Amino acid sequence: MDLINVVFPRMAGLRIMKVLAKGASVRVYAQTSSVTAACPQCATPSRRVHSRYERRLLDTAIAGQETVLHLRVRRFFCTAGDCVRKIFVEQVDGLTVRWARISVVARTLLEAVALALGGRAGARLARRLGLGVGRMTLIRAIRALPLPVVSVVSVLGVDDFALRRGHRYGTVLVDMATHQVIDVLDDRSADSLAAWLREHPGVEIVCRDRAGCYADGAAAGAPAAVQVADRWHLLKNLSDAVYKAVAGHRRCLQPLPPAPAVAPGPTPQVEPPTVGTPLARRTRIRHAEVHALWEQGLGIYSIASRLGLDPRRCAATPMPPTPNS
Template sequence: MRTKTKWSPGPGVKVLGVALTDDDSWVVSAAGPAFGVCPDCGRRSRNRHGWLTRSLQDLPVQGRTVTVKLRLSRWRCAYQKCERQTFTDRLSAVASPYERRTRRVAEIVGLLGHSAGRRPAERLMRRLGLPVSDDTILRHLKRHAAGNRPISSRIIGIDDWSWRRSWRYGTMIVDLERREVLDILQDRSVASTAQWLKRHPSVEIVNRDRCGLYAQAAREGAPQARQVADRFHLLQNLRIAIEEQMSLSGRATGRALRPDKDNEPYADTTHRRRARHAHRQSRQVVFDAVHALRKEGLPCSEIARRTGYGRR
């Protein structure tokens, strides 16, 4: 059997007793320090004003849940000029204010939530003896991310994203040094993006796509920042340009692999004409098929599913 000292959830807590309940879970009765320290003036006080009890979820023992019934005191400040008349024990090393689990359990919730996700982490923690709902895991991750959000960012990336594809778009701003999402704007406009950049004068480099909208927003909101094109859109534009050039020149049909005698001007002109004609016929077939399905009254989503082509 573990001693009472080993049942303690952290420094400054005195374990009074340990009991095993009917549902095979452990309940640890503990108490806070014998005196309080005012968080404003820093003076000690032994003038107790009242009591309160916090129920904290702690690490399991042999797969059984452990609940710490921590009894804390509410003290009166002994300094008459202090604006705070009463205060409660704050055991920051044990648990954060208003938390329902100890710091060491909250750390495990954050680690499993980041690595496994909401529902897989919920199932795994239940097997470990730490029952936590998936909504609680998500709230913990959001609260932790909001608390650790950087104050300033030097290098940011701006790109659009769809609330609803081909219908409504927003703007996502990412800190490229920390690889964290800084903010999500409701629309994709010059005014909203420029206003966000004006509120963050520490931005030195703006990484964006080739769209002129974000270029104008960066010039208005962060004139001191240098604008660069991101790698993804550069490679995407290069790929599109190569495909268009190969389609126009007919290299996709293997003209470069033909013998030298076929590479005469007349043969080359005839080959290009045939390639363009074949390409035009293939596009005409797709055009006719899509319009035939449209005349039948099918929606665009069903046409895209049948033909394999997107809405655009």
């Protein structure tokens, strides 16, 4: 099997003229080899060549080097008399699309990078992958992606989010069965939620916070749906209420009496274990030292200070009840 067809299947239909190394990039000069091209408007094949020109396409890296494809393509006359398209440019399946300056495969890769990292970080990674594009190219790639099709949602989660905190808020809609965000509304008004619900019938339960606008919107857009308060907002409201109640009785709280001073005893000598890995033996020794000092009545911070340990490591050691209690 031809090496080009296996390694570069999208170039299989091209005639490779030359390959050059130019600085840190690879330049592939190629031209199309088919006799005819189909009109994108009416699909009529045409042989009548209008003109030729060179397209420059950024492709996926070859051996880690940026790869630019200089592709010579043809403009054709459309021979169908009733077609509105008189002239069209041939495209190479799997390699080019109209007006694009990035190959189809490279664009798919950049879309994945952009979705994972966003613009600025994505551009840094893309450069390391041999795809030197700017952050706005990645942002535009995300914006050009088709939106996922929303199927019937039976349990809909509705909540607001800040576009600019304190000034502008939007609404996020979640399919509570899959926990996937399915749509975003520009504002948090009853009208926009009601309009969305009318366009997407089938919602049986609306799970929302206690904002009045969402109650009104759900009632107007899906009057048969049951409205429930979601668990997160219930717990948050409970937490806020408890905090407010306790804070109001702060003066009722008595300060703790000072802890009795304990005279420091000698650091206990622990019999070293003889089995296990060195790390396991050291851990057992440390564990025994901590517990011996605890039984002498020392607190966590005193033990940590005596043994030169981080207090959190002492606290992570399971402690028996203090002997003084």
